[in-house]
Amino acid sequence: MSDTGKCVFCKIIAGVIPAAKVYEDGQTLAFLDIAPFEKGHVLVVPKRHAPMLTDLPEEDAQAAMRVTREIGARLLARLPCDGFNVLQNNGVCASQTVPHVHFHVIPRRNGQPFHWTPGQYASPEEVGAMQAKLRTDP
Numbered sequence: 001m002s003d004t005g006k007c008v009f010c011k012i013i014a015g016v017i018p019a020a021k022v023y024e025d026g027q028t029l030a031f032l033d034i035a036p037f038e039k040g041h042v043l044v045v046p047k048r049h050a051p052m053l054t055d056l057p058e059e060d061a062q063a064a065m066r067v068t069r070e071i072g073a074r075l076l077a078r079l080p081c082d083g084f085n086v087l088q089n090n091g092v093c094a095s096q097t098v099p100h101v102h103f104h105v106i107p108r109r110n111g112q113p114f115h116w117t118p119g120q121y122a123s124p125e126e127v128g129a130m131q132a133k134l135r136t137d138p
């Protein structure tokens, strides 16, 4: 099987496994992280398979950054959210676990303890409610 065939994000892009999608266009997909650092944590994923940012053609990287900025704006506008992190890991040594380029967009609130710990949603309904808040037509 090819790298693309084994890649979990390529499978999400192909619709083979489900994800709570919040944005999609021809070059980029964004969906809720399954183990969010904070609820509303979104992954912005170029549709072209590339392990590291330096493997990705510049135009795909630019498209993903445009969507990353848009998702940041939605977090600020639609959630209780005062700021956000953009995180992008390259290589196992840098804590990359899925070798397909992705940008984490993580909402943060004033007064909340800062951490990088994965969490979870309480139920599929909570996931659906967050998806509804963040997708293109809320």
Ligand code: 5GP
Pocket: 008, 019, 020, 031, 032, 033, 034, 035, 036, 043, 088, 089, 095, 096, 097, 098, 099, 118
């Ligand atoms: P990395 O450590 O590679 O920067 O981040 C990979 C992220 O992908 C992790 O935050 C992890 O929770 C998320 N992730 C891994 N598998 C899945 C999946 O099947 N669905 C979703 N929605 N997120 C996933």
Ligand code: ZN
Pocket: 003, 004, 007, 008, 009, 010, 011, 048, 049, 050, 099, 100
């Ligand atoms: Zn892939």
